[in-house]
Amino acid sequence: MPAATPFPRHIAALILATLACSFAGNHIAARIAFDHDTGLLLAMLCRSGVTLLALAALVLWRGESLRMRHQTWAWQLMLGLLIAVQSFCIYSAVARIPVALALLVVNLAPILLALLTWALGGPRPTRRAAWLMGLILLGLMFVLDLPRQLSGPADIDRRWIEGVLFGLIGAAAFACALWITGNRLSGMPGAVRSMLTMLVVFAASALAGAGGLLPGGMNLPSATAGWIALGCLVLLYGVAFSALFILVTRLDIARNAPVMNIEPVAGLLFGWLILDxxxxxxxxxxxxxVVSGIVLLAYKRQA
Incomplete structure (x- = not known):
């Protein structure tokens, strides 16, 4: 089969920016759904279930094989569980702190991935990469408003602390997932790997919900707005995630992936317009x- 012709770079960048905005919109919808008593596990279950169906249809259409070695299945299971943890943590963060703030904290994943790769025998970060990581951390300190939080006489809000911690755990889980993807599952077709990952997320959400591990985790929305928001988060995430894998061979991801880092910027804009x-x-x-440092770090890796 001949290789797909890549889109012109400006078209590829526009598509990736649209997908990033869709992912950001998914988190805005999630916050609205949670504000109307929607269970967090229910949101994960619906989102992963619809995305799983879309990816399964794509895998069947392409006729891709699911045959893997036993060791590969173990890494695939671990990847799915890490993404389940990441999904739970980012939704937990979004439910407690502003969406843009949660997304910026989770965007620490590239730094954690670089450090994890180094710790596991990979290349040491270059001096420039270290400076960019420092820039990202400095930016995050301002994003979290730490100078005011630490100098103020009042106690720091408990939900703020929980939201930031959930964001950090989500970033760490995502960094580990990226390492496994790049170092243990890179030979798998992307659609198959993502479909199996969504299957694990769906199963983990269903089991956690059935076991009552999270009180209220499977609650239905208490108002029409909650149902609409739940539908929007499923649609926005499912369409963006599926489109990314359908179009991946034409998007020249190696050059254009940094465009996806506008997600927290879109989250800031949508959070202001929709959630005040x-x-x-x-x-x-x-x-x-933070965003500038991440983009420069991504471009440096490609050089």
């Missing part, structure tokens, strides 16, 4: 540092 969530000037400056 607005970061202060110093936090927005920190967000600019």
């Amino acid at each position: 969530q607005l970061l202060n000037g110093l936090q927005m400056f920190g967000g600019l540092l």
Whole structure:
């Protein structure tokens, strides 16, 4: 089969930016759904289930094989569980703190991945990469408004602490998932790997819900707005995730992937327009540092 012709770079960048906005919109919809009593596990179950169906249809259409070695299945199971943890953590963060703030914290994953790769025998981060990581951490300090939080006389809000911690755990889980993908499952077709990952997420969400591990985790929305938001988060995530794998061979991901880092920027804009969530000037400056550092770090890796 001949290789697919890549889109012109400006078209590929526009598509990736649209997908990033769709992922951001999924988290905005999730916050609305949670504000109307939707269970977190229910949201994960619906999102992963619909995406699983779309990816299964894609795998069947392409006629891709599911035959793998026993060891590969073990790594695939671990990948799925890590993505389940990441999904749970980012939704937990979104339910507690502004969406843009949660997404910026989770975007620490590239730094954690670089450090994890180094710790497991990979290349040591270059001096420039270390400076960019420092820039990202400095920006995150401003995003979290740490100077004011630590100097203020009042106690730090408990939900704020929980949201930030969930974001950090989600970033760590995603970094581990990226390492497994790149170092243990890179030979698998992307659609098959993603389909099996969604299958594990779906099964883990169903088992956790059936076992009552999270009180209220399977609650139905209490209002029409909650149902609409639940439908929107499923649609936005499912379409974006599936489209990414359908079009991946034409998007020249190696060159254009940094465009996806506009997701927290889109989260900030949507959070302001839809949820009336607005970061202060110093936090927005920190967000600019974080996004800029991540984009420069990604371009450096490709060089």
